Amino acid sequence: MRRRSKGRAGSADGLARLVAHTDPVALVGIALSVFLSVTLDLTNAATGVESLLAGLMGITISLVLDSLARAERRFHLRTLLDGPPWLVRTTPQVAGAVREAAERHAGTRVAAEAQRRYEEFRLEAEQLAAGRIVRRGDDEEDLVGATRDCKREMVGLTNVMPRFSGELSWWRGDVGRRYWEANLAALARGISITRIFLYATLSDELAELVETQRRAGVRVGLLPHGAVGTHLHVNLAVWDGSSCWEARMTAHGEISENQFSVNRSDVERLTRIFRHCADAATFHG
Structure with a gap:
């Protein structure tokens, strides 16, 4: 049976x-x-x-x-x-x-x-x-790695927004320090770096960060909050006009997702955003 x-x-x-x-x-x-x-x-x-x-x-x-x-x-x-x-x-x-x-x-x-x-x-x-790498918010492998691989020029836009824990916490963290070390190494190789800080308040802490980067050789621009539309409030970096990085943010200004891309449309979009902000920013030194 x-x-x-x-x-x-x-x-x-x-x-x-x-x-x-x-x-x-x-x-x-x-x-x-x-x-x-x-x-x-x-x-x-x-x-x-x-x-x-x-x-x-x-x-x-x-x-x-x-x-x-x-x-x-x-x-x-x-x-x-x-x-x-x-x-x-x-x-x-x-x-x-x-x-x-x-x-x-x-x-x-x-x-x-x-x-x-x-x-x-x-x-x-x-x-x-589609040419994109999407990682979680605390994984900055591509941001640091692409800066190390940069050959000629790097441009970036950093939003310094008010937070419950205070401003500029990202730059003081482990990821921010590793990123800045990669910036210093790129400057030593002769890479041109331009960075714009979009800020709500020009605090002493931000002024110190800006001055530190200027002394290191970064061309720094300041853009007050409200000078451009909110759709341009993007944390981004573009390397050699061929690859880019964009941070997706939470409501509290924390990075929830990192997107690295070699997609031509992404690179062109972020390059346009940077240029619009550069036109409105004030550069010193």
């Missing part, structure tokens, strides 16, 4: 897999072929043999179309995998692991988590395809 039940379950699973992996057009064609064969036989519009042959012919055509569709999908997959060796080597492993998690642990939190993580990966891959 157990063997028989197992055999029936296996047959049912096999049929389910066959239906799931067959093209919908082929399934509709097979169903119509069977319906046509039965109709011809019941209405005596054709002999039994003719009805059977008509049904078999329709089923054959449907399966041939399904085979062609499968071949087209396989060709498309092979084309996608015709890339760097690491992509060719790891893609089947990733796809196989996600499929196994979804099928072996169907209906559990594991399967749901596999789907969620795969969806996150898909969205991140789409951003990368």
